[in-house]
Amino acid sequence: xxxxxxxxxxxxxxxxxxxxxxxxxxxxxxxxxxxxxxxxxxxxxxxxxxxxxxxxxxxxxxxxxxxxxxxxxxxxxxxxxxxxxxxxxxxxxxxxxxxxxxxxxxxxxxxxxxxxxxxxxxxxxxxxxxxxxxxxxxxxxxxxxxxxxxxxxxxxxxxxxxxxxxxxxxxxxxxxxxxxxxxxxxxxxxxxxxxxxxxxxxxxxxxxxxxxxxxxxxxxxxxxxxxxxxxxxxxxxxxxxxxxxxxxxxxxxxxxxxxxxxxxxxxxxxxxxxxxxxxxxxxxxxxxxxxxxxxxxxxxxxxxxxxxxxxxxxxxxxxxxxxxxxxxxxxxxxxxxxxxxxxxxxxxxxxxxxxxxxxxxxxxxxxxxxxxxxxxxxxxxxxxxxxxxxxxxxxxxxxxxxxxxxxxxxxxxxxxxxxxxxxxxxxxxxxxxxxxxxxxxxxxxxxxxxxxxxxxxxxxxxxxxxxxxxxxxxxxxxxxxxxxxxxxxxxxxxxxxxxxxxxxxxxxxxxxxxxxxxxxxxxxxxxxxxxxxxxxxxxxxxxxxxxxxxxxxxxxxxxxxxxxxxxxxxxxxxxxxxxxxxxxxxxxxxxxxxxxxxxxxxxxxxxxxxxxxxxxxxxxxxxxxxxxxxxxxxxxxxxxxxxxxxxxxxxxxxxxxxxxxxxxxxxxxxxxxxxxxxxxxxxxxxxxxxxxxxxxxxxxxxxxxxxxxxxxxxxxxxxxxxxxxxxxxxxxxxxxxxxxxxxxxxxxxxxxxxxxxxxxxxxxxxxxxxxxxxxxxxxxxxxxxxxxxxxxx
Amino acid sequence: xxxxxxxxxxxxxxxxxxxxxxxxxxxxxxxxxxxxxxxxxxxxxxxxxxxxxxxxxxxxxxxxxxxxxxxxxxxxxxxxxxxxxxxxxxxxxxxxxxxxxxxxxxxxxxxxxxxxxxxxxxxxxxxxxxxxxxxxxxxxxxxxxxxxxxxxxxxxxxxxx
Numbered sequence: 001x002x003x004x005x006x007x008x009x010x011x012x013x014x015x016x017x018x019x020x021x022x023x024x025x026x027x028x029x030x031x032x033x034x035x036x037x038x039x040x041x042x043x044x045x046x047x048x049x050x051x052x053x054x055x056x057x058x059x060x061x062x063x064x065x066x067x068x069x070x071x072x073x074x075x076x077x078x079x080x081x082x083x084x085x086x087x088x089x090x091x092x093x094x095x096x097x098x099x100x101x102x103x104x105x106x107x108x109x110x111x112x113x114x115x116x117x118x119x120x121x122x123x124x125x126x127x128x129x130x131x132x133x134x135x136x137x138x139x140x141x142x143x144x145x146x147x148x149x150x151x152x153x154x155x156x157x158x159x160x161x162x163x164x165x166x167x168x169x170x171x172x173x174x175x176x177x178x179x180x181x182x183x184x185x186x187x188x189x190x191x192x193x194x195x196x197x198x199x200x201x202x203x204x205x206x207x208x209x210x211x212x213x214x215x216x217x218x219x220x221x222x223x224x225x226x227x228x229x230x231x232x233x234x235x236x237x238x239x240x241x242x243x244x245x246x247x248x249x250x251x252x253x254x255x256x257x258x259x260x261x262x263x264x265x266x267x268x269x270x271x272x273x274x275x276x277x278x279x280x281x282x283x284x285x286x287x288x289x290x291x292x293x294x295x296x297x298x299x300x301x302x303x304x305x306x307x308x309x310x311x312x313x314x315x316x317x318x319x320x321x322x323x324x325x326x327x328x329x330x331x332x333x334x335x336x337x338x339x340x341x342x343x344x345x346x347x348x349x350x351x352x353x354x355x356x357x358x359x360x361x362x363x364x365x366x367x368x369x370x371x372x373x374x375x376x377x378x379x380x381x382x383x384x385x386x387x388x389x390x391x392x393x394x395x396x397x398x399x400x401x402x403x404x405x406x407x408x409x410x411x412x413x414x415x416x417x418x419x420x421x422x423x424x425x426x427x428x429x430x431x432x433x434x435x436x437x438x439x440x441x442x443x444x445x446x447x448x449x450x451x452x453x454x455x456x457x458x459x460x461x462x463x464x465x466x467x468x469x470x471x472x473x474x475x476x477x478x479x480x481x482x483x484x485x486x487x488x489x490x491x492x493x494x495x496x497x498x499x500x501x502x503x504x505x506x507x508x509x510x511x512x513x514x515x516x517x518x519x520x521x522x523x524x525x526x527x528x529x530x531x532x533x534x535x536x537x538x539x540x541x542x543x544x545x546x547x548x549x550x551x552x553x554x555x556x557x558x559x560x561x562x563x564x565x566x567x568x569x570x571x572x573x574x575x576x577x578x579x580x581x582x583x584x585x586x587x588x589x590x591x592x593x594x595x596x597x598x599x600x601x602x603x604x605x606x607x608x609x610x611x612x613x614x615x616x617x618x619x620x621x622x623x624x625x626x627x628x629x630x631x632x633x634x635x636x637x638x639x640x641x642x643x644x645x646x647x648x649x650x651x652x653x654x655x656x657x658x659x660x661x662x663x664x665x666x667x668x669x670x671x672x673x674x675x676x677x678x679x680x681x682x683x684x685x686x687x688x689x690x691x692x693x694x695x696x697x698x699x700x701x702x703x704x705x706x707x708x709x710x711x712x713x714x715x716x717x718x719x720x721x722x723x724x725x726x727x728x729x730x731x732x733x734x735x736x737x738x739x740x741x742x743x744x745x746x747x748x749x750x751x752x753x754x755x756x757x758x759x760x761x762x763x764x765x766x767x768x769x770x771x772x773x774x775x776x777x778x779x780x781x782x783x784x785x786x787x788x789x790x791x792x793x
Numbered sequence: 794x795x796x797x798x799x800x801x802x803x804x805x806x807x808x809x810x811x812x813x814x815x816x817x818x819x820x821x822x823x824x825x826x827x828x829x830x831x832x833x834x835x836x837x838x839x840x841x842x843x844x845x846x847x848x849x850x851x852x853x854x855x856x857x858x859x860x861x862x863x864x865x866x867x868x869x870x871x872x873x874x875x876x877x878x879x880x881x882x883x884x885x886x887x888x889x890x891x892x893x894x895x896x897x898x899x900x901x902x903x904x905x906x907x908x909x910x911x912x913x914x915x916x917x918x919x920x921x922x923x924x925x926x927x928x929x930x931x932x933x934x935x936x937x938x939x940x941x942x943x944x945x946x947x948x949x950x951x952x953x954x
Contacts, residue, residue, distance in 0.1 A: 016886055023894025024882040024901065026828015026868035033827035126811065206832045206840060206895040206929050258830070258895025259929050291833035511893030511930045680954070681889045681935060688932030713837035713927070721923035721933040726953035751932075 005676075010524035014677035017516045019509070028256045031210035031227050032288050039212065039284035040069050042277065043128035044270070045118040045135055046296065047110035050144035050368040050706020051157070054108055054137070057118055062134040067127030069281050071135070072119045072273070074107030080276065083269060084241040085333035088482040089342050089364075092172030099168075100160040100366070102332040104242070104269045104276070110139065111159055111331035112368050113708050114296025119273055121281055125288075144368040144706030148305055148326040151365045159331055159366040168329050168338065168364035173346040177419065181359040184320035188311035192394035197778040198382045200303035200328065200699040201692075202716060203375045205510075207258025208289035209298065211271045213278030223251045224275045229260040229508050230548020235540050236485065237267040237335065243276055247540075250275075254538040257510035261689070262374040263298045264510070265550050266335035270297070295711045300699055301375020303328035304341065308386040310394050318409045320357040321349060323386060327364045330371035337373045338364065343481050344379030344469070350418035351387040352429045352465040352643055353409040358419045368706045374550065376689055376752040380468040388464035388757035392764070393775060402761070403442075406465055407433060415738075422469060424641045426735040429465060432645045432667040436463065439728045440647035440665035448649070448662075449769060457651040459662070460766025464646055464757040470746035471556030471640035471737070488635035489558035490545045493522065493565040495573075495628035497614035499607035501533045503565075506546010507558035508538050512748065513678045514554060520674050521559060521742065525566050527592040528606055544631050552746025555674065556640050556737065563741045564632035572624060576609050579620045640737045640745035644668035646687075648758040652766040657787025659695055659763055665728040666754060671736040671745040679747045683729045686751020692719040693752075694759035698780045717780070767793070797861040801826065802870030810857040816850075817841045819857035820867060828868040828898050832927070839926030842899040842906075843867045849906035851925070868898035871905070881905055881943045888948070890939030892930035899926050904940050913944050916951055 007013045022028050059071040083102040090096055106117045118135050122128035145151045145159060151166040159166055172178060185191060212225040222245055228234050231252040238252075239245040257264060270287050277285040289297065304325050311320040327341035346360040377384075395402040410429040417423045437443075445461050452459035472478075475486035492504040503522060507514055519533035536542050546558065570590055577595035578585035587598045596603035612619055613628040649663040666683055673679050696717035700709040710716040736743025756779065763781050767774045772793040777785050798807040801824060808823040820826045820843070829852055832840035836854040843852045844866040871879050878886065881904050891897040900923075907914060907922045914922065919940050920933070928936060934953060942948045 017889065017891075019894070020886040020891055021878070023891055023897050024868075024878060024885055025872050025876075026826065026898055028828070028894050030827070030830070030895065032831075033821075035822075126813070204929055206838060206893065206927065207830070208832065256894065258832075259893040261929070291835065291838070513892070677889050681892060681931060684932035684934040685892065685930045686932075689929070712835045713833050714835050718837075718927050718929070719932075720927060721937065722917075722920040724920075724933055726934055726937070726951065727932065728954060 009530060010520055011674050013520060013675065015516050015520055015530060015675055017513050019513065019515045030207055030256045030258055031212065031225050034212060034225055034255065036212060036214055036284040039286050040121045040123060040281060041125040041128050042119050042121045042274065042285050042287045043125060043132050044116040045120065045132040047106065047113055047115045047117055049110060049139055049141045050113050052110050052139040052141040054106055054110055054117065054139055056138045058136040059118060062120060062131040065127065065131040065134055067123035068131045069121040069123065069283065072105060072277065073117070074103055074105040077104040078107065080104060081242045083267060083272065084237055085338055086237065086335045086484050087339040088484065089169050089171060089338040090482060091169040092175050097169035097338055098163045100163055100332060104272050112370050113706060114370060116269055119277070121277055121285055146367055146369060146701045146703045146706050148328055148365040148367060151367050152326065152363065159368055166366045168366060171342050171362045173360040173420065177357060178359045181320050181322050181357045184357045185309065185311050185322065188319060189314040190312045190398060192310045192390055192397055193307065194390045194393050194776060195307045196386065196389060196776060198302045198304040198306065198385055199693060199779045201301040201375055201697050202295055202699050203261040203263035203298060203301055204718060205259030205261055205264065208291055208294045209264065209268065209270065210288045211274040212284060212286045213274030214284040215278040215282065217282065220249050221251065222249060222275055222279065223253065224271060225253045225255065226271050227257050227264055228254040229257065229264045229510060229550055231508065231538060231540050232506065232546050233548055234267050234271060238272050238275065242272045251541045254508055257508065260510045261376045262301065262378055262550055265548065266299050266373055292712055295716065296370055296708055299334045299371050299373035300330065301372065302382060303372050304382050306386055308390045310390045312394060316398060316400055316405055316408060318353055318355040321355050322359040323349065323361065325362045327362050328369065328372050329364050329366055330369045331366060332371050334371035334373035337371060340374050340379045345383050347420050347422045348380050348383040348467065348469060349387065349420050351384065352411060352467050354411045356419060360420065369701055376686065377749040378551065380749065381753045381756060384466040384753050385757050389760060392761045402463060403433065422639060425638055425738045427641060427643050427669060428733060428735050429643060431733040432643065432669050435667035435730050435733050436645040436647050436665055439667060439730050440663065445649065452651050458654055458766040458770035460650050460652065460762040460764065460769060462648045462758040462761025462765055464754065464761060465643065466646065466750070466754040467641055467643040468749060468753050469639035470552035470642055470749070471636050471740065472551035472553045473639060474637055475635050485547070486635070487547055488633050489547055489561050490631065490633045491558060491562035491565045492544045492629065492631040493562065493569050495569055495610050497611050499528065499532065499610040502536055503533060503562055504536045504543040505558050505562060506543055506548065507554035508549045510549065512549065512554060512682070513675065517675045517678055518559065518562060521562060522566050525570065526606060527590065552642065552748040555742065555744045556740050556746050557634060557636055559742055559744065560636070560740045561632045561634035564634055565630045568630035568632065569628060572628060573609050575620065575624055576612050577604050580604050580609065580612060580618065637739045640671070640740070642668065642670050642745040642747065642750055644750060644754055646754040646758045648762040650759065650762040650766055652763060652786060654770055654790055657783035657790060659781055659786060661691060661725050664725055666751065667733060668731045668747065668750050669733045669735055670731050670747045671734055672743040673731055673734070674744065676731065679731055680729050682747045683751040684727055686749060687727050687755045688719050688724055689752045690755025691724060691759055694756040694779050695781050696723065795858050797857050799860050799862060800864045802867055812858060814857045815853055816855040816857050816860050817852040820852060826867050826869050830895055830898055832895060837927065838896070839899040839903060840896050842902040842926070844902060844906065849903055868901060871901060884939040884943035888935045888939040888942055890931065890936045896926060896928045900928065900936060904943060908944055913946055916941065
């Protein structure tokens with residue numbers, strides 16, 4: 001295959017990003033940059049207690065404050081639907097999950113710090129904020145349940161009085177296999193058991209959420225501007241389930257969005273509020289989240305407590321795996337919360353290995369905390385972390401080489417049906433591990449370890465594999481699993497008379513560079529310059545439909561729709577060309593933007609054909625319509641399965657417990673790659689988030705009071721430039737996806753999925769090299785935790 | 794309410810502000826210079842960095858009234874009048890030093906301040922200087938390369954792909 005940089009345009013080229021120019025010059029159009037004439041501002045008064053009965057909300061004094069337009073409380077939303085959950089999980093007994101009501105504004109009770117109680121709409125944000133201070137809220141505080149193990153106990157405080165317990169569901173997967181798995185453990189030669197925490201995280205895209213509601217009485221048209229990864233999903237959820245607005249009267253616009261990482265997938269109360277209030281106040285209503293609000297209102301991520309066990313035979317073959325997980329849902333079910341610990345987690349528990357028997361149990365718990373939902377990787381990081389930590393621990397217990405133990409158990413024949421209900425279409429795990437050994441310079445490690453020792457530092461090498469299921473998802477399959485939506489995507493290719501092209505796509509770009517990468521595909525297919533093609537996204541009135549961008553799905557699903565639509569364009573254009581060339585369309589070839597009759601020198605240019613489509617003077621009108629515009633919807637037949645191998649080298653300072661990342665290498669198989677520069681950038685960012693999870697980040701609550709302890713960047717440790725090294729990333733191992741037209745698998749989440757286990761494995765390795773027999777430390781591996789592990793070993 | 798007047802990107806600008814109005818709000822709301830972003834409320838993220846009298850300042854941590862009479866430079870004034878990117882902006886595009894773009898104006902303004910004081914920074918000096926600018930997308934890899942390149946040094950010397 002060609003090296004990065006050798007291809008100059010089209011598929012495989014590292015085309016510079018065209019969107020950069022507006023971002024670099026301050027000309028981006030983020031939602032908060034939009035101001036509508038006459039707009040009012042809303043400030044949400046949020047609960048400062050974790051759990052309580054809401055006795056009264058007295059707004060009378062506040063309503064008389066300067067500039068106040070209207071104040072809303074939960075009572076104003078009694079006739080309005082609650083915020084819906086998009087995935088119905090069925091428990092191990094065949095019963096539906098417990099699904100609590102999720103009000104737009106709290107009514108009767110508050111259930112987490114940050115839950116909105118009242119909303120003040122005023123002429124200015126300052127006036128709204130001032131008036132909110134004058135609202136008198138009478139709350140009888142109740143004991144809060146924060147820790148999932150406490151929430152599970154008999155007689156625990158209930159988050160929702162109308163549910164039978166704090167258990168959302170008790171999910172067994174695959175329940176029918178449980179007996180066989182237990183039997184395999186009884187017969188195992190060796191069993192490794194590990195209890196671990198997958199720490200609660202806050203996604204923290206740098207742009208806080210913003211929503212602006214607008215309403216035109218004359219034609220009853222609602223418009224919502226919002227920081228969303230999927231404007232059509234918001235239109236669907238908010239229109240159909242919350243506010244009862246038909247699609248043709250509701251336009252959702254997500255302009256430039258400053259990062260998402262999952263937390264901007266979900267439909268939030270503030271979006272519904274601004275849409276509702278714009279009509280009620282007959283004024284545009286704008287909300288801009290502060291970072292402090294974001295910490296207590298953006299859906300959080302991860303937060304699993306797991307016991308995992310791996311069974312091996314006498315030859316170190318994996319014979320069975322079982323896990324028990326408590327998964328935190330928070331106080332309410334966010335849009336995709338229920339699917340994350342189940343179908344996005346349990347189905348990946350085979351990892352890269354041919355373990356024949358697997359059983360996964362997940363108990364999803366309600367607690368008095370912010371709702372938890374998908375965050376970069378969503379379920380797959382949790383699966384990978386468990387698998388790759390327990391394998392490393394098994395290797396250490398057995399005295400086996402961690403690379404060799406993994407290699408011995410790799411899946412090597414494809415397609416491979418796992419015991420957890422998915423079928424890997426293609427992969428080559430030895431190839432990525434070979435590449436990792438090369439770019440990670442494993443052979444030089446011992447010398448580097450000695451250098452560290454000479455400085456009084458302990459050096460460790462940690463490795464891991466990962467696999468993920470991306471390109472979400474086959475609609476009929478996810479429908480059977482409880483999804484309340486289809487997960488196809490759509491694209492319209494509009495060819496203009498002079499041959500330039502606008503492609504309206506359902507995917508949404510919020511950092512991924514679609515505006516650059518998507519045109520590379522169309523340009524390659526037609527043989528014209530990328531600059532002739534523009535991408536339109538983020539506006540339900542401009543694009544056909546689309547389920548948006550998450551789960552590393554944009555190119556695999558929406559890109560496939562774009563390919564299908566372009567194929568239709570080419571087929572029609574060939575008919576036009578055949579007419580112009582007086583030949584049969586089956587003899588027409590398209591290359592480098594020229595249509596020619598096979599075996600002759602007769603040809604006509606792309607631009608002449610497109611012009612004929614719009615000026616059909618010499619045109620087969622009896623056979624085909626004028627114009628050149630096609631739409632395709634694409635529903636994938638399977639998930640895609642990106643996979644890879646990651647290595648981290650750390651130094652531990654035994655005196656302070658501080659960990660520094662000295663080297664990081666990632667060998668990924670993403671199938672075919674459209675823009676290698678963008679793909680590498682995605683991996684870099686994912687690794688930084690994974691390293692952040694492993695070493696720095698941890699969302700923390702006080703378990704007594706339920707107060708959020710990490711509520712700002714002063715106390716939630718975001719990775720900064722001097723926490724991180726340069727990364728060595730490679731994506732030259734390519735086993736193309738077999739079931740989508742581009743052969744692509746997705747690259748957006750890999751770094752965040754693949755990196756935490758290697759970091760922790762490396763730290764444990766370093767401690768062992770220092771003579772400290774530490775089996776495990778829970779993330780984040782802060783100096784405090786590492787120092788204590790060293791000194792208590 | 795107070796009247797403030799300042800030079801912004803070489804042109805006189807004025808407005809009426811409350812005592813509590815932040816410089817970032819004045820730039821964004823009054824002057825419609827929305828390239829300066831606000832990513833936090835604790836002066837940690839650096840998305841709002843501008844230059845006040847030649848010094849890099851987090852504009853969310855300065856009152857508009859304090860900036861009365863100063864000379865302010867924002868991201869909107871960095872490219873040439875014909876739109877040509879300056880050397881820092883161009884290096885960020887060339888090295889894919891941005892993804893979502895939200896932290897980018899602050900990164901560019903912080904870089905300009907760094908290179909003024911330290912025209913040939915080392916990798917480590919760049920990393921330390923970015924302590925007050927958070928990026929969630931790039932893992933900083935390509936930002937470091939872009940800044941190194943903008944300083945006229947050979948990026949190949951960094952040993953980063």
